[in-house]
Amino acid sequence: AQSVTQPDIHITVSEGASLELRCNYSYGATPYLFWYVQSPGQGLQLLLKYFSGDTLVQGIKGFEAEFKRSQSSFNLRKPSVHWSDAAEYFCAVGAENNDMRFGAGTRLTVKP
Amino acid sequence: GAVVSQHPSWVICKSGTSVKIECRSLDFQATTMFWYRQFPKQSLMLMATSNEGSKATYEQGVEKDKFLINHASLTLSTLTVTSAHPEDSSFYICSASFERGIRYGYTFGSGTRLTVV
Numbered sequence: 001a002q003s004v005t006q007p008d009i010h011i012t013v014s015e016g017a018s019l020e021l022r023c024n025y026s027y028g029a030t031p032y033l034f035w036y037v038q039s040p041g042q043g044l045q046l047l048l049k050y051f052s053g054d055t056l057v058q059g060i061k062g063f064e065a066e067f068k069r070s071q072s073s074f075n076l077r078k079p080s081v082h083w084s085d086a087a088e089y090f091c092a093v094g095a096e097n098n099d100m101r102f103g104a105g106t107r108l109t110v111k112p
Numbered sequence: 113g114a115v116v117s118q119h120p121s122w123v124i125c126k127s128g129t130s131v132k133i134e135c136r137s138l139d140f141q142a143t144t145m146f147w148y149r150q151f152p153k154q155s156l157m158l159m160a161t162s163n164e165g166s167k168a169t170y171e172q173g174v175e176k177d178k179f180l181i182n183h184a185s186l187t188l189s190t191l192t193v194t195s196a197h198p199e200d201s202s203f204y205i206c207s208a209s210f211e212r213g214i215r216y217g218y219t220f221g222s223g224t225r226l227t228v229v
Contacts, residue, residue: 032217042222043116098214104154
C-alpha cells in the first residue's frame with residue numbers, strides 16, 4: 001500500500017518569503033500525487049495534482065510542485081507567501097485502485 | 113463545477129443516540145464516495161469507500177455496525193453514527209470522485225463536526 005510522509009509538522013514563514021513544504025511518498029508504481037489545503041473547520045481544497053507528463057505542476061493560488069521520482073518526493077512551493085496562505089497542507093498519494101492516503105499534514109503560520 | 117455538499121456542518125448529540133451525515137455531489141454523478149475521520153491536528157483517516165448500489169468497503173478497524181454507510185443514489189451518500197459515544201466525537205469529511213478513477217483528484221465536502229455529550 002502507498003504511504004506519505006510530511007516531515008515538517010509546523011512551519012513559520014514571514015509574509016513575502018518563499019515557501020517549500022516537503023512530501024515523500026512510498027508506492028511501487030507511478031503514483032498519483034496531490035496537495036490539498038485545509039482552513040480550520042473546513043474541508044479540503046485541491047491545490048494541484050500530478051499523474052503524468054511535466055514533472056513541474058502549476059496549481060491554484062500561485063502554488064507549484066515538482067515530482068522527483070529519484071527522491072520519491074513531491075514538494076510544494078510558493079515564491080511569495082501571503083497571510084491568507086496560513087492553513088494546514090496535506091500531501092496525498094493515490095493508487096490505481098482509487099485508494100488515496102494522506103500525510104500527517106504541515107501547519108503553515110505566516111508572520112506579518 | 114464538482115461541488116460536494118456535506119450536511120450538517122456541525123451537530124451535538126446525546127450519548128446513545130444516532131446521527132446521520134449527508135454527502136451530496138451537486139453537479140456531477142459520483143459513483144464512489146469516501147468517508148474520512150479527522151482528529152484534532154491530525155491527518156485524515158479513511159473510514160470507508162462507498163459505492164453506489166453496493167455495500168461499502170470499510171477500512172480495517174472501523175466498526176461497520178457503528179458507522180453505517182448508504183449510497184443509494186449517484187449523488188448521495190450518508191454516514192450514520194449509531195449509538196454515538198463521546199469517543200466518536202470528531203470531524204468527519206466526505207469526498208467524491210469527479211471523474212471515474214483517482215487521477216483527477218477528489219472533491220471534498222466541508223466536513224461535519226460531531227460532538228457527543
